[in-house]
Amino acid sequence: MIMKKCFVPLMLAASFGITAAEVKDGFDKFTWGQWYSKGGKGICRFNAKEGLTAPGSADMVFAAAHKKGANAMILKKLPVEPGKTYRVKCMVRSKTPDQKSAANIGVQAFKNGKFHSTILASAKIPVEKDWTMVAGEFSVPNGIDQIQILAAGYADAGTTLQFDDFSMSEVDMTAEYKDTFDYDAWGFWKSPGTKVTKNLDRKEGNKAPGAAQIVVAEGNPKNKGGSLTKHFPVKPGKEYTFVVFVRSQGLSPETTIGMSIQGQDAKKRFLGTGVQGTKIKAEDCREWKRMVFTFQIPDSGKWKNAGFVLMTLGTGGSTPGCVWFDDFEFFCNSEE
Structure with a gap:
């Protein structure tokens, strides 16, 4: 379940010179925040050796003390333009495919630095050993110029999910x-x-x-x-x-x-x-x-x-x- 609010201090993508039109992150370094729901235990960390198309990814580790039903997320705030439509994608796989797991992607809108609303919560999809895509589209409400991406994993203790090749691009639907x-x-x-x-x-x-x-x-x-x-x-x-x-x-x-x-x-x-x-x-x-x-x-x-x-x-x-x-x-x- 996508949580209502995530009070996690994060760097703004704008500080890295990223535009709202297109954002790509191949995880050659780890610039995301992390959050575990109540009962969740683990760590999200940079994996410099493994990746989908090149070395570099994010490992989402569910520790032995992780309680069943809890979930984890990696998070990043990005600038957007009101009224625009965007497509977000991220690749994910399980490094422990014998364990049942799932993932999805969500987007929260922020106004004047404060949480405004959840504007995307994609359906959860099963995650196995092969790379699969979590993705969705969202339109930015008026007055909103910043969003927070939530790439979420759902798994039991002892599982490790791997995320790579995130992208956000503007969708021009006028023509x-x-x-x-x-x-x-x-x-x-x-x-x-x-x-x-x-x-x-x-x-x-x-x-x-x-x-x-x-x-x-x-x-x-x-x-x-x-x-x-x-x-x-x-x-x-x-x-x-x-x-x-x-x-x-x-x-x-x-x-x-x-x-x-x-x-x-x-x-x-x-x-x-x-x-x-x-x-x-x-x-x-x-x-x-x-x-x-x-x-x-x-x-x-x-x-x-x-x-x-x-x-x-x-x-x-x-x-x-x-x-x-x-x-x-x-x-x-x-x-x-």
Whole structure:
């Protein structure tokens, strides 16, 4: 679990001349803070001999006195720009693969040097002997110019996790965006009372492993479901295209899978535009199928104040099953 606050004195990345546009840390030295939750015992230290692409990494050691259920983190504060979207990645592996362990990455926002909010808590992924990636995306709220990265490990006593090749880069979503679902960068919404969950399936995929999955469990209400959610910046008068590949399994033939948008203003408040989109029946996508939706944002009426659209990829129904989404694309068809 990502903790609410981390009161750890850390150097600001700005003092090293790092810009907010792109940050890379190959751990050729250890400049991160460290934190263990209540009951956690161990040390995070520099490993000068081992690394993913070159010597240099961070070892997260869970000592013999480490209590079950506690976790550890390495932390670093970095400058950011309000309103920007960023992607964070870090590689991790276990040096004791016989021990069950997991990792994730989180981001906390700071305002005037004080904790403001948690703006990213990626899903925990299993960590084994081979290098794997923890990653996520976040948008910086207005008034925020500093964030704290939390690379977290979850393991039992006697385990050592190894972190390397951290990066943070700005994501320009104004013209185009692509997602092959190598990591989870989408939110999730579901109707109250539903038995629907979201997963990142690292084995399934359209062209390569990695896909978002929505699972509908036994007993889910017939007309309720869940959706992946993500905001995309738009301008009235411009035409945009959304593309995604989908595949269903187990869902009843008449169950629909939808790709839809709703208009929002610059502060991401709904404008009452209604829903625009396209859909496909589960029986028509037992194998991977391409869904495409093109829409010109009106420059009049409720849409004239649009600054964003909320994209949803969703399904539901009462028959147990699942749907996968992969190879999503968003791009503007209009010239500047």
